[in-house]
Amino acid sequence: MTVGLFVPCYVDQFYPQAGIATLELLEKLGVTVVYPERQTCCGQPMANSGFSHLTAGCDDLFIESFREFEYVVVPSGSCSLHLKDHLHSKTNPEEARKLRSRVFELVEFLTDVLQVKRLDARFPYKVGLHQSCHGLRGLHLSQMSELVAPPFSKPEQLLGLVEGIELISLDRVDECCGFGGTFCVFEEAVSAKMGKDRVADHMRNGAEYITGADLSCLMHMEGILKRQKSNLKVIHIAEILNSKISNDVIKERY
Template identity: 80%
Template sequence: MTVGLFIPCYVDQFYPNAGIATLQLLEKLGVDVVYPKKQTCCGQPMANSGFSHLTGGCDELFTEIFADFEYVVVPSGSCALHIKDHLHSKKQPGESKALRAKVYELVEFLTDVLKVENLEANFPYKVGLHQSCHGLRGLHLSQMTELVAPPFSKPGKLLSMVSGLELVELDRQDECCGFGGTFCVAEEAVSAKMGKDRVADHIKHGAEYITGADLSCLMHMEGILRRQKSNVKVVHIAEILNGI
């Protein structure tokens, strides 16, 4: 199959290795990947700040360059969910509506579309998995702990295929890290305290790395870890699954 690869702007600017790992991982799994060079921001930061009326250009461009792909893969839960829920086009309304259903976050694409059952990857470290809010409650990548329902974790399933990796158990496995996009700017003190609590849970259980499907959350926690001069590192799940 041929997929269009959408790399969110913060991944492109701050964590390009995660984008490269996504591309390499998909190609290893036999996927023909195309990266449209005209792509820009999906518009989520403006929409989250109450300025969704300013995202029209982002929506039109996204529809224009990705409408013809069978699937669009995004290594970011929050960006994927934003596109799934809010993409619209005045010029191509039918195409944008159809496109919303073809957008997949990387983890759900690997588990739900490719149905990956084994991976040739090695990562001999203790790893804490951060369940980002958009991935957990919007994309349903894992079961929410407050529900009386059978537990599941799509990222956990993929990480279990990695040789040498030990997934640590957290006290509060689906707690928010406090990033919340522009929330971390508008409510800086609350955001920082939530991030410190989230990091502390991983450190308490001996995690050497913190991973997840949202680099925005990982970026927030990485800043806290650096300020604490911690040796714990953050890494996007694509880098682990690709074998770094």
């Protein structure tokens, strides 16, 4: 199986280790990964700010870069959802429609397409799982707590395959961190307070790391943790699923 790897711009610029971990993890699972070098932003920041008419260049470049792949894998819930719902093209409308259905967030791809049942990974830490809003309510990676329905969690399913990990229980399992893309700019005070509440839940329950499928949320919480001079760290789920390095090396990297 050959997939196209789309690495969102903020991952590329601020957390390249998550993109590398995604590549290595997929290759360990027998997937041939191609990284189209001309790829750039998916256009989500502009669209979320009300300027979707300015995303045409991003849309057409994405189609040009990934039209040949049966699957496009993205280590980001928000970017995945944007592409699934909003990838359009005036010049290639049919190609855009077809490509939208071939975009998969990483956790979604591992559970739904590859149906991973075993991982050679070790991460001996207490970990809190952050359920980002895009992944939870858009991609349905986990069951929403407000619904009277059988619970499930695709990220927990994968993390349960990792040796040594201890997933902690949170008081509020799927509360928003307050990031919300441009929301954190236009509603700074509200966003910061929500983020403080979110990290406090993890700290209160003894987490050593916060993980999730959306680095934008993790970046928001990381900023709060650094200002609080906290020892609690954030780490993308791909890095845990790909982790076989020693305890000391992990601590040095974060």
